[in-house]
Amino acid sequence: xxxxxxxxxxxxxxxxxxxxxRSATLELNQDELLGGLHQDKRIENAKLAVVLPGECARITHxxxxxxxxxxxxxxxxxxxxxxxxxxxxxxxxxxxxSGMAVVAAAEYEGxxxxxxxxxxxxxxxxxxxxxxxxxxxxxxxxVLILRLAKGLAEIDAHTAIQQAEYQLAFQLAKLTTGLKxxxxxxxELGEADPLLPSIVLIQGCLTxxxxxxxxxxxxxxxxxxxxxTLVHPNELLxxxxxxxxxxxxxxxxxxWDWQNHPLVMGLYRSHRKQLNFVGMIVERIRFETHHGKEVxxxxxxxxxxxxxxxxxxxxxxxxxxxxxxxxxxxQACERAGIKTVLVTYEYGGKDGVDSPLLYYxxxxxxxxxxGSRDRWLELPPPDRAVGPNExxxxxxxxxxxLIPAQSSLTxxxxxxxxxxxxxxGRGYRTCVAY
Amino acid sequence: xxxxxxxxxxVPVAVISAMYPVAEQVGASxxxxxxxxxxxxxxxxxxxxxxxxxxxxxxxxxxxxxxxxVRTTTTFVPNRSTxx
Numbered sequence: 090x091x092x093x094x095x096x097x098x099x100x101x102x103x104x105x106x107x108x109x110x111r112s113a114t115l116e117l118n119q120d121e122l123l124g125g126l127h128q129d130k131r132i133e134n135a136k137l138a139v140v141l142p143g144e145c146a147r148i149t150h151x152x153x154x155x156x157x158x159x160x161x162x163x164x165x166x167x168x169x170x171x172x173x174x175x176x177x178x179x180x181x182x183x184x185x186x187s188g189m190a191v192v193a194a195a196e197y198e199g200x201x202x203x204x205x206x207x208x209x210x211x212x213x214x215x216x217x218x219x220x221x222x223x224x225x226x227x228x229x230x231x232v233l234i235l236r237l238a239k240g241l242a243e244i245d246a247h248t249a250i251q252q253a254e255y256q257l258a259f260q261l262a263k264l265t266t267g268l269k270x271x272x273x274x275x276x277e278l279g280e281a282d283p284l285l286p287s288i289v290l291i292q293g294c295l296t297x298x299x300x301x302x303x304x305x306x307x308x309x310x311x312x313x314x315x316x317x318t319l320v321h322p323n324e325l326l327x328x329x330x331x332x333x334x335x336x337x338x339x340x341x342x343x344x345w346d347w348q349n350h351p352l353v354m355g356l357y358r359s360h361r362k363q364l365n366f367v368g369m370i371v372e373r374i375r376f377e378t379h380h381g382k383e384v385x386x387x388x389x390x391x392x393x394x395x396x397x398x399x400x401x402x403x404x405x406x407x408x409x410x411x412x413x414x415x416x417x418x419x420q421a422c423e424r425a426g427i428k429t430v431l432v433t434y435e436y437g438g439k440d441g442v443d444s445p446l447l448y449y450x451x452x453x454x455x456x457x458x459x460g461s462r463d464r465w466l467e468l469p470p471p472d473r474a475v476g477p478n479e480x481x482x483x484x485x486x487x488x489x490x491l492i493p494a495q496s497s498l499t500x501x502x503x504x505x506x507x508x509x510x511x512x513x514g515r516g517y518r519t520c521v522a523y
Numbered sequence: 524x525x526x527x528x529x530x531x532x533x534v535p536v537a538v539i540s541a542m543y544p545v546a547e548q549v550g551a552s553x554x555x556x557x558x559x560x561x562x563x564x565x566x567x568x569x570x571x572x573x574x575x576x577x578x579x580x581x582x583x584x585x586x587x588x589x590x591x592x593v594r595t596t597t598t599f600v601p602n603r604s605t606x607x
Contacts, residue, residue, distance in 0.1 A: 377559040
């Protein structure tokens with residue numbers, strides 16, 4: 090299965106009278122692009138804003154971020170099961186607009202008031218200390234500002250936001266049809282030197298089986314109490330993995346993160362050189378019993394064995410007890426002779442003195458830390474706030490105070506910032522002990 | 524962590540937890556194996572009569588644990604013959 094990813098860089102976005110991509114400039118006609126959205130009764134109001142890297146601006150109410158893509162050759166279309174039919178993707182040619190992203194910033198009240206299904210949104214500072222900790226601050230952001238109708242149920246709000254976001258991104262990518270890309274990268278497994286070590290990517294995924302949306306979907310189907318699933322990494326590049334857009338949280342990946350998964354990219358770029366990338370296992374984690382955690386760990390190890398993996402890069406997404414499932418997977422693989430490297434963030438608390446991990450096993454002897462998700466953070470006030478409302482709710486407990494989006498903020502964790510928690514090691518910082 | 528503070532204060536304590544390996548790692552003194560993380564003392568997916576039996580067994584095991592003298596971390600296992 091061979092996928093060509095053709096790159097169309099964007100250096101400038103202008104809101105203009107026509108829709109056109111030319112010499113790295115995206116000209117957009119707002120009325121034309123958003124016309125279709127007004128037919129969706131769930132959306133009261135929609136408009137666009139452009140925010141630049143380095144600008145003293147804060148984007149608020151962020152639910153998701155997506156990179157515009159379109160398939161121009163091969164079966165199916167991007168976001169199968171959501172924008173179109175459930176047709177297998179990952180083959181042919183896909184265009185991408187690089188250097189920019191579409192941010193869905195939506196005001197939505199939600200009907201669930203407490204617990205892990207409550208709606209949440211995140212912010213993004215494009216300058217200063219907030220920008221330093223989120224890779225999203227380096228992209229030109231086209232913000233889709235949405236106001237949703239009152240009283241919408243969670244799943245209705247999710248589909249309204251997601252359809253609006255993906256449809257807009259798709260229309261932008263469509264402007265490159267027939268044009269010549271600046272670069273093409275080829276993604277294909279197989280045909281590696283048999284002497285190279287075979288490496289599998291095990292992607293632990295926290296899903297909430299009882300939520301209206303489980304947090305993660307494959308071809309539009311929310312993953313609930315699933316056992317290990319074999320996924321071709323090319324499917325990610327074509328949008329087979331999608332997220333719950335009512336919950337924008339720093340420790341959950343956005344659609345953009347799935348489209349540009351840094352561990353998938355890293356393994357592909359080392360494929361046939363240092364290693365043989367044999368594929369990807371999506372491992373559902375957060376089983377409610379220890380028994381369940383043991384079963385998923387063994388089951389995932391069995392699938393890695395079936396792929397003849399000699400090594401596994403293990404990572405995860407989420408928070409809390411799901412990490413036990415991840416550690417047991419590391420243990421199961423190591424005991425079965427599969428060497429593992431675990432990629433994880435740490436806790437450590439606001440002051441960095443608490444336990445860094447919830448649970449650990451002696452077999453986890455090669456761990457890459459992507460940094461802490463806690464720690465105090467002071468954000469200065471922006472000159473410009475971009476979002477559906479001038480007030481934001483930065484904490485999410487019921488009745489938490491509304492504060493002006495343009496104020497300075499003191500945060501005790503990084504999950505309020507989209508991209509604020511380095512889930513899969515995208516960050517470029519390292520540390521050295523003296 | 525709370526259980527360790529209670530121990531230090533001389534109050535006998537038993538932790539019912541479905542995440543018993545984590546409790547063991549933290550070093551709680553008496554650990555009782557619970558069922559589901561959101562429902563440590565029972566299993567709402569069971570029929571009510573069966574769930575009631577499971578609940579009684581878990582709480583009884585916890586009371587026995589409280590009476591037991593322990594020197595190191597000790598895990599108490601409720602009789603699970605009544606569950607699937």
